[in-house]
Amino acid sequence: GAGVSQSPRYKVAKRGQDVALRCDPISGHVSLFWYQQALGQGPEFLTYFQNEAQLDKSGLPSDRFFAERPEGSVSTLKIQRTQQEDSAVYLCASRRSGGGSSSYNEQFFGPGTRLTVL
Amino acid sequence: SQELEQSPQSLIVQEGKNLTINCTSSKTLYGLYWYKQKYGEGLIFLMMLQKGGEEKSHEKITAKLDEKKQQSSLHITASQPSHAGIYLCGADEWTGANNLFFGTGTRLTVIP
Numbered sequence: 001g002a003g004v005s006q007s008p009r010y011k012v013a014k015r016g017q018d019v020a021l022r023c024d025p026i027s028g029h030v031s032l033f034w035y036q037q038a039l040g041q042g043p044e045f046l047t048y049f050q051n052e053a054q055l056d057k058s059g060l061p062s063d064r065f066f067a068e069r070p071e072g073s074v075s076t077l078k079i080q081r082t083q084q085e086d087s088a089v090y091l092c093a094s095r096r097s098g099g100g101s102s103s104y105n106e107q108f109f110g111p112g113t114r115l116t117v118l
Numbered sequence: 119s120q121e122l123e124q125s126p127q128s129l130i131v132q133e134g135k136n137l138t139i140n141c142t143s144s145k146t147l148y149g150l151y152w153y154k155q156k157y158g159e160g161l162i163f164l165m166m167l168q169k170g171g172e173e174k175s176h177e178k179i180t181a182k183l184d185e186k187k188q189q190s191s192l193h194i195t196a197s198q199p200s201h202a203g204i205y206l207c208g209a210d211e212w213t214g215a216n217n218l219f220f221g222t223g224t225r226l227t228v229i230p
Contacts, residue, residue, distance in 0.1 A: 004160070033217060042122075042206050042220030043161070056216055091160060105149055105210045105218060109160035 004110035025094030122221035141207035151208040
């Protein structure tokens with residue numbers, strides 16, 4: 001497809017379970033972002049990849065959160081020992097460019113994965 | 119920390135009416151992005167503004183960025199039910215910044 005896709009679209013986990021969320025960015029897009037969106041809030045940045053390199057992970061809320069993009073395309077966000085406060089929509093976005101001065105930061109978002117932790 | 123204030127938080131209008139949504143920052147912004155989000159869907163890019171005083175239009179939606187690059191407005195003319203959703207403004211604070219930071223959104227309901 002032409003857009004960013006994410007799977008699964010919905011995930012219900014029991015507290016303490018590990019989950020893995022997948023993102024397929026637009027083909028050829030260099031940059032990939034993960035955001036967390038709590039109910040009624042705007043998305044909040046989690047982490048950023050340029051190709052396979054994770055250049056910024058300052059937004060990850062704890063060491064239970066881990067993201068990878070081993071071949072510079074598909075990315076996985078893993079949450080270990082899920083807690084109720086992890087319940088949110090996790091959005092993935094991709095950008096054609098790798099960033100840098102004078103580059104537009106137009107990001108294309110996927111539909112998100114809604115995670116509910118019981 | 120960077121903050122974007124959006125107003126109003128929610129808006130209910132009759133079909134055919136005009137409306138304006140505002141987005142304000144306490145800091146000068148490099149780029150200002152407007153997105154629309156429907157329930158269960160991702161963010162749909164609407165417009166990007168980068169220059170002070172810039173104005174862009176697409177169909178019935180017009181976005182403006184003030185000269186100081188701290189405030190933006192999104193204006194919808196002759197609203198339609200298809201305009202309903204959550205409008206989010208996002209911004210990057212400096213050239214080359216990677217992550218966007220977002221406002222909390224404005225929920226628009228259009229009554230037929």
